[in-house]
Amino acid sequence: MQGHRARKRFGQNFLVDTHYIDRIIDAVAPRPGDNLVEIGPGLGALTHRLIERATRIAAIEIDRDLAARLRETWGPTRLALHEGDALAFDYAVLGENLRVVGNLPYNISSPLLFHLASFDSLLRDIHVMLQREVVARMAAAPGTSDYGRLSVMLQAKFAVARLFIIPPGAFQPAPKVDSAFVRLVPLGAARPAITDERLFSRVVGAAFGQRRKTLRNALVTLCDADAMQSAGIDPAARGETLSVADFVRLANALATG
Ligand code: SAM
Numbered sequence: 001m002q003g004h005r006a007r008k009r010f011g012q013n014f015l016v017d018t019h020y021i022d023r024i025i026d027a028v029a030p031r032p033g034d035n036l037v038e039i040g041p042g043l044g045a046l047t048h049r050l051i052e053r054a055t056r057i058a059a060i061e062i063d064r065d066l067a068a069r070l071r072e073t074w075g076p077t078r079l080a081l082h083e084g085d086a087l088a089f090d091y092a093v094l095g096e097n098l099r100v101v102g103n104l105p106y107n108i109s110s111p112l113l114f115h116l117a118s119f120d121s122l123l124r125d126i127h128v129m130l131q132r133e134v135v136a137r138m139a140a141a142p143g144t145s146d147y148g149r150l151s152v153m154l155q156a157k158f159a160v161a162r163l164f165i166i167p168p169g170a171f172q173p174a175p176k177v178d179s180a181f182v183r184l185v186p187l188g189a190a191r192p193a194i195t196d197e198r199l200f201s202r203v204v205g206a207a208f209g210q211r212r213k214t215l216r217n218a219l220v221t222l223c224d225a226d227a228m229q230s231a232g233i234d235p236a237a238r239g240e241t242l243s244v245a246d247f248v249r250l251a252n253a254l255a256t257g
Pocket of ligand 1: 040
């Protein structure tokens with residue numbers, strides 16, 4: 001791996017299979033002038049191709065050695081490299097209509113998605129590679145076992161599309177699990193209006209925190225059965241049966257009631 005020793009703590013599995021690199025680049029379809037940021041460029045498997053097509057990109061890399069290599073390979077006119085933690089990064093400094101691309105470290109995928117979601121009004125799209133199971137949860141429909149907090153919180157802001165599966169052999173070192181490539185596009189005008197984001201997040205968290213409980217019991221500290229019924233929600237139902245729109249209606253009713 002070009003003399004680099006993969007660091008486990010940074011979730012380093014480098015993409016080496018050109019077939020999948022091509023498919024990823026085709027799916028992203030970068031164009032000159034796109035405002036692209038790559039999270040975790042690593043040894044540059046995607047970086048190189050993204051810069052070729054978009055002319056100039058930004059990237060965030062936490063590993064000092066890799067950041068130094070990338071700086072050496074690409075000058076600042078082609079690659080605006082931010083050395084640091086993508087979880088703490090202020091994406092607003094990169095401007096609007098931002099396109100996020102990354103083969104994400106799996107150990108931080110959910111917090112990173114929640115962090116990115118807080119910038120949704122600045123984003124054009126997100127294309128990321130994640131553990132297959134995480135992508136299944138992101139894209140899950142109500143009533144399925146994969147449907148949970150991650151599904152509702154992301155689908156309240158984005159259209160989520162699983163694009164394709166990538167096997168462990170496409171990486172070095174090979175991870176133990178399958179990966180999937182996924183696209184998230186902000187809903188924009190179609191996004192449901194949420195009166196109080198924090199309350200929405202608490203309602204969703206409580207509903208799935210106690211998966212086996214009825215909503216009457218799971219949400220006992222947040223609302224009573226009457227409030228649920230007046231929002232058109234059956235208190236005897238379980239959280240996993242509610243659609244994203246149901247959760248929004250319930251949280252909005254609690255915010256105003
Ligand atoms: N994009 C490269 C590829 O596809 O071969 C590398 C992918 S590797 C799975 C994840 C990359 O993210 C590594 O380069 C790692 O150092 C970097 N990384 C890990 N945690 C990070 C964080 N919190 N912020 C920014 N980069 C991080």
